[in-house]
Amino acid sequence: MRFTYYLTMGDFKCECADVDGVVKTVNGKAGFPVVTDAMIYSLFTRPHRANKRIFKPDYIQIQRQRVPTKAERHALATCQGEST
Numbered sequence: 788m789r790f791t792y793y794l795t796m797g798d799f800k801c802e803c804a805d806v807d808g809v810v811k812t813v814n815g816k817a818g819f820p821v822v823t824d825a826m827i828y829s830l831f832t833r834p835h836r837a838n839k840r841i842f843k844p845d846y847i848q849i850q851r852q853r854v855p856t857k858a859e860r861h862a863l864a865t866c867q868g869e870s871t
Contacts, residue, residue, distance in 0.1 A: 788853055788854075788856075789853070789854040789856075790805075790851040790852060790853055790854060791803070791804060791851065791852050791854055792804075792805070792806065792808070792809045792827075792849060792850070792851045793849070793850045793851070793852070794809055794812060794813065794847070794848070794849055795847070795848040795849075796813065796816055796846070796847050796848075797845075797846075799816060806824045806827045806828065807824060809822075809827055809849060810822055810823060810824050810827060813847060821841065821847075822841065822847075826838065826841075827849065830842055830849060831851060
């Protein structure tokens with residue numbers, strides 16, 4: 788599965804295509820290594836274990852949205868084409 792990640796750091800907002808992009812953006816914005824890819828994956832797979840000092844609403848917020856696969860996009864387009 789692929790996801791699009793939405794990052795918010797204070798007034799800064801951006802959209803990243805993968806976890807690596809999120810890590811580079813956060814660390815680049817902070818100027819030093821703050822997060823790792825393992826921390827981002829854990830945020831979604833085990834949110835109870837996430838670092839609450841870093842991933843709090845007024846500091847760093849990360850959300851993700853699943854990107855449909857080619858087969859899902861094709862099925863959706865086919866269904867929409869049949870309904871008109």
